[in-house]
Amino acid sequence: MRVHVVSDVHGNAEALARAGEGADALLVLGDLVDYVDYADPAAGILGRALGPQVSAEFGRLRTDGGPGELVAFVRAQWARLDDPGAVVEEAVREQYDRIFSAMTVPTWAIPGNVDVVRLWPEYERAGVCLPDGRVVEIGGLRFGFLGGAPLPPGMAPRVGGPWTPHLRLAEEYDEAVAALGPVDVLCSHSPPAVPELSYDVVSRRSESASPALLDKIHRDGPRASLFGHVHQPLSARVRVGRTECVNVGHFRRTATPYVLRW
Secondary structure: OOOEEEEOOOOOOHHHHHHHOOOOOEEEEOOOOOOOOOOOOOHHHHHHHOOOOHHHHHHHHHHHOOOOOOHHHHHHHHHOOOHHHHHHHHHHHHHHHHHHHOOOOEEEEEOOOOHHHHHHHHEEEOOEEEOOOOEEOOOOOEEEEEEEEEEEOOOOOOOOOOOOOOOOHHHHHHHHHHOOOOOOEEEEOOOOOOOOHEOOOOOOOOOOOOOOHHHHHHHHHOOEEEEOOOEEEEEEEEEEOOOEEEEOOOOOHHOOOEEEOO
């Protein structure tokens, strides 16, 4: 059995259409939408709707801004438009139309933190399964799937504005991890809370990671834990007990899937 695994597609539908070549199945671990393109400020939804200067400043504030500065800046910029929600939804749908159409082999896909999950049911079809929060059997192995990213304990998602990241309450996320039960392969968008896996060496910050995923790995010892979310991790893989924990890569940039064989 040969399975290709990708994460953080961020609009790269052309590469995704080739990602399943030679594979029996394709797993997509979230972040299909290209909201902010850090390499090209004129691209991405933010750059196209509000201009490259806004996108570039977003990138700067994400790394160097003070508490609340990024949120305030983005809200002020979106407020320049008459109906920013309609602009964002149209752009997201245009990207989803291309990206979901590029899934040409049997595909299991979960959302990441930048995905608009309320639109996902519209894209499920024969050959494209959306297994978030469930366990499915693929080639005789049990794969557990969990999308989105957990918030720190005690923090609630911000509401309002045209863009709402898919960030989940810590308690809700932990319950979803526990509900999966034992699996052979644990597939999530966010990494388990291992410092080497969650720290991004370019943004110079630790991204959201899940202690509950790490606890599950210690307790159940799955063969592998596969995830994305961190584009430039301090370490792309770490072994925890018998479990190989692997960041499958920033697919928008690499265009190369991680290959799982058994």
